Amino acid sequence: MSDRDTVLAAIRANKKALPSDAPAARPAPVPARGRVDGAARRDLFVRMAEAASASVEMLTSPEDVPEAVAAYLAAQNLPARLVLASDPAIANLPWHDHPMIAHRIGAATVQDHAALTVAFAGIAETGTLALLSGAETPTTLNFLPEHALVLITTDDLCGTYEELWSRLRAATDDGAYWPRAVNLVTGPSRSADIEQKLLLGAHGPIKLHILLLDVEA
Amino acid sequence: MESTADRFVDNAHRALGNEILQQALGHVRVNFIEKRRQAVEALPEFEALRQAGRDLRDRVLADLDTHLLAFEAKVLEHGGQVHWCADADAARNKILEICREAGARRVTKGKTMIGEEIGINDFLAAHDIEPVETDLGEYIIQLRHEAPSHLVAPAVHVTQKQVEETFRQAHRDLDATRDLSEPRSLLSEARAKLRQKFVTADVGITGANFLVAETGSSVIVTNEGNGDLTQTLPRVHIALASIDKVVPTLDDLTVLLRLLARSATGQEMSVYTTLSTGPRREEDHDGPGAYHVVLLDNGRSKMLGTPKQDLLRCIRCAACLNHCPVYQAVGGHAYGWVYAGPIGAALTPALIGLDHAADLPNASTLCGRCEAVCPMQIPLPDILRHWREEEFNNKTTKPDRAPQPVRRGLRLWAFLARHPRLYRLATGIGRRVLAGRAGRSGRLDKVPLAEGWTVSRDLPAPSRRGFHAQYRKGYRG
Numbered sequence: 001m002s003d004r005d006t007v008l009a010a011i012r013a014n015k016k017a018l019p020s021d022a023p024a025a026r027p028a029p030v031p032a033r034g035r036v037d038g039a040a041r042r043d044l045f046v047r048m049a050e051a052a053s054a055s056v057e058m059l060t061s062p063e064d065v066p067e068a069v070a071a072y073l074a075a076q077n078l079p080a081r082l083v084l085a086s087d088p089a090i091a092n093l094p095w096h097d098h099p100m101i102a103h104r105i106g107a108a109t110v111q112d113h114a115a116l117t118v119a120f121a122g123i124a125e126t127g128t129l130a131l132l133s134g135a136e137t138p139t140t141l142n143f144l145p146e147h148a149l150v151l152i153t154t155d156d157l158c159g160t161y162e163e164l165w166s167r168l169r170a171a172t173d174d175g176a177y178w179p180r181a182v183n184l185v186t187g188p189s190r191s192a193d194i195e196q197k198l199l200l201g202a203h204g205p206i207k208l209h210i211l212l213l214d215v216e217a
Numbered sequence: 218m219e220s221t222a223d224r225f226v227d228n229a230h231r232a233l234g235n236e237i238l239q240q241a242l243g244h245v246r247v248n249f250i251e252k253r254r255q256a257v258e259a260l261p262e263f264e265a266l267r268q269a270g271r272d273l274r275d276r277v278l279a280d281l282d283t284h285l286l287a288f289e290a291k292v293l294e295h296g297g298q299v300h301w302c303a304d305a306d307a308a309r310n311k312i313l314e315i316c317r318e319a320g321a322r323r324v325t326k327g328k329t330m331i332g333e334e335i336g337i338n339d340f341l342a343a344h345d346i347e348p349v350e351t352d353l354g355e356y357i358i359q360l361r362h363e364a365p366s367h368l369v370a371p372a373v374h375v376t377q378k379q380v381e382e383t384f385r386q387a388h389r390d391l392d393a394t395r396d397l398s399e400p401r402s403l404l405s406e407a408r409a410k411l412r413q414k415f416v417t418a419d420v421g422i423t424g425a426n427f428l429v430a431e432t433g434s435s436v437i438v439t440n441e442g443n444g445d446l447t448q449t450l451p452r453v454h455i456a457l458a459s460i461d462k463v464v465p466t467l468d469d470l471t472v473l474l475r476l477l478a479r480s481a482t483g484q485e486m487s488v489y490t491t492l493s494t495g496p497r498r499e500e501d502h503d504g505p506g507a508y509h510v511v512l513l514d515n516g517r518s519k520m521l522g523t524p525k526q527d528l529l530r531c532i533r534c535a536a537c538l539n540h541c542p543v544y545q546a547v548g549g550h551a552y553g554w555v556y557a558g559p560i561g562a563a564l565t566p567a568l569i570g571l572d573h574a575a576d577l578p579n580a581s582t583l584c585g586r587c588e589a590v591c592p593m594q595i596p597l598p599d600i601l602r603h604w605r606e607e608e609f610n611n612k613t614t615k616p617d618r619a620p621q622p623v624r625r626g627l628r629l630w631a632f633l634a635r636h637p638r639l640y641r642l643a644t645g646i647g648r649r650v651l652a653g654r655a656g657r658s659g660r661l662d663k664v665p666l667a668e669g670w671t672v673s674r675d676l677p678a679p680s681r682r683g684f685h686a687q688y689r690k691g692y693r694g
């Protein structure tokens with residue numbers, strides 16, 4: 001008998017059905033906190049992301065993104081250089097108007113100090129970004145550089161995880177084109193493994209900077 | 218992993234006398250408990266989520282084969298592979314086979330308790346494959362040749378000074394006069410060292426906090442980002458999971474995620490929660506070319522349908538460890554195997570046999586704090602009591618295995634209990650003697666024949682009048 005058969009046979013022999021008077025499965029509670037819309041949802045997202053040590057910068061036009069990126073890198077004392085996702089929301093921005101920003105498009109390597117990618121969604125409930133792997137949004141952009149910059153529009157904010165999953169099911173033809181990686185990211189990386197002292201910037205980014213494009217403003 | 222779970226009493230003694238360990242354990246007592254309390258308070262739905270989490274797991278366990286098969290079908294659909302393994306041996310060999318096929322020399326590892334359970338590091342090393350732990354805590358204890366002592370913070374027993382010594386020993390290529398006095402400098406050194414390993418590893422092995430049947434995904438939850446580098450950069454990703462990890466849908470996953478981080482570290486959400494589904498797609502620029510799930514039983518299917526089944530609801534948050542007075546006093550290594558604290562005391566006998574862990578169910582005062590904080594409402598004290606009964610029955614049926622004083626003492630007590638007047642007389646004498654010795658302090662630092670107990674703690678002296686006597690006098694406190 002293969003191990004597969006052995007394990008399945010053991011489960012079938014031992015498993016016990018729920019008592020017949022067990023209550024029917026009820027829908028699990030969805031935190032009221034996340035069931036908000038519009039400006040309240042945006043504000044909750046910002047508050048929760050900042051509580052997780054991310055920084056959030058509000059923008060009103062996509063044209064402003066390159067400028068904001070240049071300002072961020074300067075403020076961090078970094079060279080004006082970064083790697084970009086090839087997603088049109090980023091690649092089609094007017095980078096040519098900012099020739100001082102040296103950029104490359106593609107996946108990240110260990111040499112990259114900063115990257116800009118785009119989020120599929122944000123979850124206000126916990127201030128979390130949902131980043132999908134794909135040809136236009138490589139996963140390494142989220143983890144290798146010390147400075148992770150992420151673009152997201154207020155349209156793409158969900159209140160709760162339940163909303164995120166329904167949007168993701170809809171976007172992937174009910175899971176048929178499910179991405180290899182779904183990264184839910186809440187703040188920059190951290191470790192408390194040395195005497196429980198919390199340090200930001202462990203193996204992943206030390207900074208997570210969110211550029212939030214307010215399309216309703 | 219080799220077990221010393223049969224030597225809990227000795228292990229615990231040594232732990233209590235170890236000053237460095239006691240200093241390190243102080244951080245558990247303060248940090249985890251307070252942070253969890255605040256996070257739970259900030260979510261009014263927490264109690265309702267505990268109910269939902271328990272019901273969800275019970276539903277899955279009642280039909281575990283169906284959910285595992287659904288998970289397997291989805292993994293295959295997305296181009297991954299599932300390897301069912303009945304025991305540790307099968308899992309080790311399967312992992313070695315995958316590594317050999319990939320021509321692997323170096324394997325990076327995310328945190329995996331199942332990896333500890335099957336002793337994968339030693340096994341790979343014995344076959345000339347270098348395993349490298351990448352979680353900072355795991356990396357520290359790998360360099361120190363130690364086992365994890367906590368489910369979430371594996372190096373919680375190590376002080377900062379010891380980390381510095383360990384790094385100076387291990388990183389001899391670096392300038393011996395470098396400053397390592399700050400946690401930040403230690404972290405930076407580990408980060409730089411491990412970067413080299415990440416980019417040169419052939420295979421990445423991670424654990425899995427959950428498996429999602431709806432999408433065929435393995436899910437890891439981390440704060441450092443090491444697990445994600447481990448499963449993104451090498452050519453092959455192996456996710457190592459036990460059969461109890463499966464949940465039906467993404468919405469079910471959400472229920473458990475809402476409980477996990479709050480119970481574990483007091484965060485609203487851990488920094489990285491990643492769903493991995495199959496190997497890299499044709500058009501992708503990164504990600505592993507092959508995706509394997511090694512699905513381990515190792516004694517869990519035998520727990521189904523028994524009073525131990527509830528243990529399979531566990532999400533390994535470590536709240537029961539953090540709140541346990543015994544764990545707080547002796548740390549994780551005293552438990553002698555992979556899983557420490559109340560969950561370890563209850564689970565270890567099921568996985569390695571009561572014969573090898575008979576002391577563990579006694580390593581608890583049954584104070585009930587573990588059950589009160591467990592997000593999955595696992596009745597840990599009941600299960601420990603169950604094991605105690607089983608152990609006692611074993612001993613009475615196998616008299617050669619019972620320590621003489623225990624059996625004699627129990628027989629004496631049983632005799633007295635059946636003779637109330639004698640019982641009152643005997644305990645009354647004993648009580649007066651002990652109370653007299655304790656004097657005003659009400660505490661005894663020495664009791665005849667009980668030095669084993671009093672060497673590291675005081676025994677509260679009994680009151681001069683016993684329960685029966687006080688009850689008769691109408692003292693109902």
Ligand code: SF4
Nearest residue numbers: 531532534535537591
């Ligand atoms: S038994 Fe409960 S409290 Fe302990 S680790 Fe498991 S889920 Fe957490």
